[in-house]
Amino acid sequence: MKPLAKGISIFLIWMGLGPAVAHAKLEIVATTPDFGAIAREIGGDRISVTALAKPNEDPHFVDARPSFILKLNRADALIEGGVELEAGWLPPLLEGARNPKIAPGAPGRINGSEGVALLETQVALDRSKGDVHGMGNPHFMTDPANGKLVAERICDALCRIEPVSCDTFRGNLSRFTSRLDAKLAEWQALLGPYRGAQVVAYHNTWPYLAQRFGLRIDLFLEPKPGIPPTPANLAEVIARMKEHRVRAIIVEPYQNRKTAETVARETGAAVLDFAQYPGGVKGAGESYIDLFDYLVRSLAAALGGDAKR
Amino acid sequence: MSTRSVVFFVLTSVVCVLASPARGADPEMDALKRQVQEMQQQIRSLQDRLDRLGAAKAPDPVGPPPTAAAVPPAQPVAPKAYMNISLDGMFAVGTSTAEDVETLEGGGHNPNQRGFTVQNVELTLDGAVDPYFKAQANVILQIDQEGESTVELEEAFAVTTSLPANLQVKAGQYFSEFGRLNPQHPHAWDFVGQPLVNNRFFGGDGLRNPGARVSWLAPIPFYAELFLSVQDSQGETAFSFRNTSGESVYGHTIEETSVDSAGDLLYVPRAVASFDLTDTQTLMVGASAAFGPNGTGQHTRTQIYGADVFWKWKPSYARGGWPFVKWQTEAMFRRYEAGEDEEAGLPDETLNDWGFYSQVLFGFVERWAAGLRCDYVTGDSGAQDADSERATRFRLSPDLSFFPSEFSKLRLQYNYDDIEDRGAEHSVWGQLEFLLGAHAAHKF
Numbered sequence: 001m002k003p004l005a006k007g008i009s010i011f012l013i014w015m016g017l018g019p020a021v022a023h024a025k026l027e028i029v030a031t032t033p034d035f036g037a038i039a040r041e042i043g044g045d046r047i048s049v050t051a052l053a054k055p056n057e058d059p060h061f062v063d064a065r066p067s068f069i070l071k072l073n074r075a076d077a078l079i080e081g082g083v084e085l086e087a088g089w090l091p092p093l094l095e096g097a098r099n100p101k102i103a104p105g106a107p108g109r110i111n112g113s114e115g116v117a118l119l120e121t122q123v124a125l126d127r128s129k130g131d132v133h134g135m136g137n138p139h140f141m142t143d144p145a146n147g148k149l150v151a152e153r154i155c156d157a158l159c160r161i162e163p164v165s166c167d168t169f170r171g172n173l174s175r176f177t178s179r180l181d182a183k184l185a186e187w188q189a190l191l192g193p194y195r196g197a198q199v200v201a202y203h204n205t206w207p208y209l210a211q212r213f214g215l216r217i218d219l220f221l222e223p224k225p226g227i228p229p230t231p232a233n234l235a236e237v238i239a240r241m242k243e244h245r246v247r248a249i250i251v252e253p254y255q256n257r258k259t260a261e262t263v264a265r266e267t268g269a270a271v272l273d274f275a276q277y278p279g280g281v282k283g284a285g286e287s288y289i290d291l292f293d294y295l296v297r298s299l300a301a302a303l304g305g306d307a308k309r
Numbered sequence: 310m311s312t313r314s315v316v317f318f319v320l321t322s323v324v325c326v327l328a329s330p331a332r333g334a335d336p337e338m339d340a341l342k343r344q345v346q347e348m349q350q351q352i353r354s355l356q357d358r359l360d361r362l363g364a365a366k367a368p369d370p371v372g373p374p375p376t377a378a379a380v381p382p383a384q385p386v387a388p389k390a391y392m393n394i395s396l397d398g399m400f401a402v403g404t405s406t407a408e409d410v411e412t413l414e415g416g417g418h419n420p421n422q423r424g425f426t427v428q429n430v431e432l433t434l435d436g437a438v439d440p441y442f443k444a445q446a447n448v449i450l451q452i453d454q455e456g457e458s459t460v461e462l463e464e465a466f467a468v469t470t471s472l473p474a475n476l477q478v479k480a481g482q483y484f485s486e487f488g489r490l491n492p493q494h495p496h497a498w499d500f501v502g503q504p505l506v507n508n509r510f511f512g513g514d515g516l517r518n519p520g521a522r523v524s525w526l527a528p529i530p531f532y533a534e535l536f537l538s539v540q541d542s543q544g545e546t547a548f549s550f551r552n553t554s555g556e557s558v559y560g561h562t563i564e565e566t567s568v569d570s571a572g573d574l575l576y577v578p579r580a581v582a583s584f585d586l587t588d589t590q591t592l593m594v595g596a597s598a599a600f601g602p603n604g605t606g607q608h609t610r611t612q613i614y615g616a617d618v619f620w621k622w623k624p625s626y627a628r629g630g631w632p633f634v635k636w637q638t639e640a641m642f643r644r645y646e647a648g649e650d651e652e653a654g655l656p657d658e659t660l661n662d663w664g665f666y667s668q669v670l671f672g673f674v675e676r677w678a679a680g681l682r683c684d685y686v687t688g689d690s691g692a693q694d695a696d697s698e699r700a701t702r703f704r705l706s707p708d709l710s711f712f713p714s715e716f717s718k719l720r721l722q723y724n725y726d727d728i729e730d731r732g733a734e735h736s737v738w739g740q741l742e743f744l745l746g747a748h749a750a751h752k753f
Contacts, residue, residue, distance in 0.1 A: 054588070054625055056625050056626065057625055057627070058627060058628055058629065058630070060629070061627065061629055061630040063591065063621065063623060063753060064750075064751065064752060064753045065583070065585060065591050065753055066532035066534075066581075066583035066591070066593060066753055067531070067532050067583060067584075067585050067591075069526070069532055070526070070531070070532045073475065073526055084748065087748040087750060088715070088748060088749070088750050088751070089750060089751070090750070091750040092750050092751065092752045092753075095443065095468065095470075096526070096534075096752075097526075098469075098470065098471070098472065098475065098476075098477045098526065100470070100471040103440070103470060103471060104437070105440075127714075127716060130714075131714065131715065226629065226714060226715070227714065228629075228675055228676065253625075253626060254625070254626050254627060254628045255628060256628065
């Protein structure tokens with residue numbers, strides 16, 4: 001064999017066998033960090049997780065970086081929302097990735113919204129209402145109970161992909177679920193006194209959280225989803241906030257905090273730094289449960305009048 | 310108006326309509342009954358919708374608190390089709406000091422006259438064919454200066470989804486993956502028209518033809534992809550190659566040519582790599598080439614080489630994609646062997662041309678972007694005197710774009726043109742783009 005050909009064949013064998021070495025960790029790609037954080041809970045040290053969107057990034061507008069193609073190409077599983085949140089960037093990445101393991105219908109393709117009762121499904125599609133998603137509001141992970149459903153989905157998928165570790169995954173799932181159940185009861189108790197209270201948000205990210213805890217997060221700084229705030233809309237929001245004595249405005253890391261602060265000054269409400277994704281709020285921890293612990297406590301504090309102005 | 314009064318209003322109006330006697334119509338009871346049933350159904354669905362709206366949006370602070378029970382999957386979602394459908398419309402308006410706007414602008418989707426131009430109305434269909442292929446078709450509708458509508462099959466191809474060894478094959482009619490701009494559709498451009506160098510080397514409609522392409526994603530620690538495309542070499546979409554017989558290119562008449570061997574086809578190799586410089590900066594570099602026969606003789610050939618760079622910065626706090634900075638540059642060199650043309654009195658000659666464009670787009674505030682593009686093309690002198698098609702030309706184009714949403718765009722652009730043996734020309738173009746239908750997903 002010529003030296004060049006030998007070199008090439010060694011290279012190809014190394015490339016081909018590298019990923020197939022037994023007991024290598026499963027490569028899991030999550031479109032958003034919430035799915036990633038839950039996958040870590042279930043997979044433990046059997047998996048290595050990459051989230052494409054960063055915790056503080058606008059998930060509607062993630063750049064389809066070519067490095068993501070490579071990550072998807074090597075993935076054993078992909079966890080996606082499945083409700084068009086990633087419609088602007090995931091399809092070209094998947095086409096480039098050419099990975100049958102995560103093709104639609106393959107064992108490695110995990111649809112997070114499967115089995116979730118989606119809110120705001122549209123009977124007719126009409127973009128004059130702003131950037132609404134026909135299949136429903138895609139931010140379903142803001143209800144921790146849906147986080148539980150997704151955890152089950154992920155556990156089922158990991159068991160399909162690596163049956164030998166299924167007992168480990170099931171054990172991790174039941175530990176995660178019982179911790180979440182205990183926390184959920186605690187959070188219900190914390191927010192119980194504020195049932196029916198109205199909260200303002202920059203974008204319509206929180207209807208699932210509102211439904212879970214009996215709140216109303218139905219007044220937005222954006223006049224329509226995806227359309228930046230206008231003075232007229234802000235004036236109306238301020239008037240309604242004063243009328244109903246609204247005490248909190250929710251802002252996510254990439255949203256315009258200054259706009260929220262202006263409205264807060266006018267109304268005496270508190271600005272709450274929220275994030276949909278674990279790791280998106282500094283000091284709020286990296287896990288899904290830690291994030292909700294932080295969100296619920298800061299909401300309760302603001303609604304109880306203790307939040308810093 | 311409160312939810313309840315809306316319901317009341319709707320109900321009363323419907324009852325009134327039903328109660329009024331049908332004038333001039335034969336009282337066919339069956340038809341009437343059916344109508345009543347339909348209306349009742351409509352009322353029920355309206356009531357359902359209003360109830361749901363009320364539950365989600367009731368402004369009444371003393372009303373009953375929303376329940377925490379999971380809402381049943383309320384209404385069926387509109388059935389999804391087996392493919393995505395979208396229609397993109399792009400129109401220009403403006404003026405220029407040039408007498409021959411169409412020649413000055415060149416590009417097939419550039420504004421072509423003072424006043425209004427239909428640049429591009431593009432119907433895009435795409436979806437999964439089966440577990441093995443995805444497919445896409447782009448059908449272009451345009452209205453020319455005479456008011457005639459034209460239809461053009463811009464692309465229609467299938468792409469494999471499950472080949473082994475990181476391979477992917479695309480086949481059909483498609484844009485050659487040469488450089489960055491050539492495979493992009495006009496609505497993805499950051500300026501009103503296409504760069505001069507693309508226009509000069511690939512013609513008004515870009516380099517595209519029927520063919521097949523294989524690509525390989527390299528199994529290395531960073532993104533790198535190799536492409537090789539083999540396509541037909543004739544027609545106006547292979548301008549620098551066999552082109553269309555009877556046309557004249559730089560004075561040389563395009564002859565009738567045929568494919569006698571594999572070497573008579575068009576070959577387009579490309580290599581591209583990308584690096585995440587930081588969490589907020591990405592760099593992409595590529596090199597391309599195109600080889601094939603050209604139509605000025607039976608054994609004359611063309612080689613085009615290109616290099617491209619793309620860099621983008623977008624901070625993690627970007628909202629709706631803003632702010633951002635994008636820098637994109639492509640340089641190309643072409644060697645064109647022109648055959649002897651006795652009738653035109655032109656000898657065998659080799660024409661060397663090169664050119665580049667460099668553009669920056671700065672998304673400075675949510676929904677707004679300012680851009681600047683610099684174009685330059687030149688060539689060594691050929692046998693033909695004062696060949697305006699190959700004249701040295703410099704163009705500077707500042708533009709300002711406003712994006713009311715992801716689905717629409719307004720743009721204003723000024724072009725300063727400096728053309729050898731001709732002098733300066735000034736043009737101002739406004740542009741409107743809208744997208745109806747499926748959400749556009751953009752490659753990096």
